Amino acid sequence: MNGAYDALLPVPYWDWIDHSPEVAKVLSRNAASSDIKFAWPLIKDMLVDCDCLVSGTGLEIFPRLPPLSAFGSYHKAAHRVFMSATVLDDSFLIKGMGLSDKTIQSPLTFYGEKWSGEKMVLIPSLLSETLDRSALVERFAKPLRGRKYGVVALVPSFKGAADWKGYGAVLADKATIDSEVTRLRNKEWDTTLVAANRYDGIDLPDNSCRILILDSRPRGESFFDRHQEKCLADTDVIAAKTARTIEQGMGRSVRGEKDYSVILLIGPDLVSAVRSQEARTFLSSQTQKQVEIGLTIADFAKEDIQKGEKPIHSLFGLINQCLNRDDGWKDYYVGHMNAIADPSALPKSLEIFALELKAEQAAREGRYEDAAKLSQNLADTHSTSDAEKGWHLQEGARHLYRSSKVESEKLQTIAHRKNPFLLRPRTRAGTMVPLKVEHRPVEKESNSSALTPMWLPYRWMLTHFSRNSGSASTQTTSKQHSTSSARRSDLPAKDLTSSGRRDRTTTGFSATTLHFSLSARARSGSIAQRLRSEKPTR
16 A cells, blocks of 8 residues: 555445455454454444445445444434434434434424524635635744634645644644643643544634634545545535535534634635535535625625735734624624524435435345335436436445346446446446457476467456555456366456556455554554455455
């Protein structure tokens, strides 16, 4: 593995299903490893129903349907209470926690309180082009002695925090995040704190964070989320997930009714995800109103800039109105926030999540044709783009594979035509692809006759590469032939793939693993070294 964060490769479901017994043997022999010892008991009996994704930094195995029955106190509970600021349209509550869409559409709410806390949401680049991301990073990343409040920046990845760290900010990781939050609560505010992909799970109340900076568009934390973002870019599904993550991030600095904070949104991709009216429809009514207020007061500041005021002075003028508790600002904020309409759910999205859950449940019960029909229904009646149609058709092909491999292949071919970011089918358009095999003379062995070379119609090939050795090993599948030596032709990968490049059905999980993540990412450990030397039996 090359350590590249953006490198991501899904193991094709047909390979995973066919080879899951071999994978299970490898994992069971290493069940005591710290990487998997807690997650393995939960999924060991449902490994075939899992998916596997490989990145430049690790490997992730996750169940499509979480094993809720393994947690009896939750699964058998007569009543469950969930508290979430984004409960109205959260796919995890349906597919991950097993709630019905009707439950989510009818939450318990306190109608006397439409909003809580005070957030001044500002987009500095709208005031002036000079207030772009690089200018704001340089301004807020440098340590400032005697600062009277905490400044925190949330970035989507550690790579995206390099310039923050270069200017003197502290970049927290998993091991240091708790101590750094404690530092802010202890009034040590001189140094800016930067956290990578921590849009939830940390609380920064009161003076521990008065200025919160969201830098660039959030990305999915899990490998699956990142893969889905790639395959379903510019769709409502991803827009809703991004909006939820943005809201979670904005909530880190305002933790109570009387709390207040300035929130700066920087980075062109994040600004475009929040600025447009269409994109804002996926935000809650409270956050929509806060963004609208920010856009309005930005227009007021631009008028001052046109009169000759420096953009950076205009920006800090707005910030100080919030931090210095300006009465005019507080009255303006309260008046507009009280005009918020009652929030409403997004029934269409919830219905999609509910149907996806039914499909997974049907597949778990062995009703693969029913599961495929539900996925087909999602593609036909609930998809607004070819990308979404292809995604649901591939889900149907995955369900159908254990019932009819031929029909699954046909459906996968259609899915890939709709969405080229999905898995490429093993054959072109579902048909056999005859590939030319090099003629090689075969020497006559003792007690055997000479064998005649022949042309073999290779159906497909699996290739895995070892980055340590730089070599490639190939396995080929062909029709039955009387000559076994011809089936064992040792040819370069480029001679066996019709496109002249490595096939997308590459399976690298058996030889290039650095770490595992079973339902949550884990760190590298001894299992990686063991897996390099252990090859699954064929």
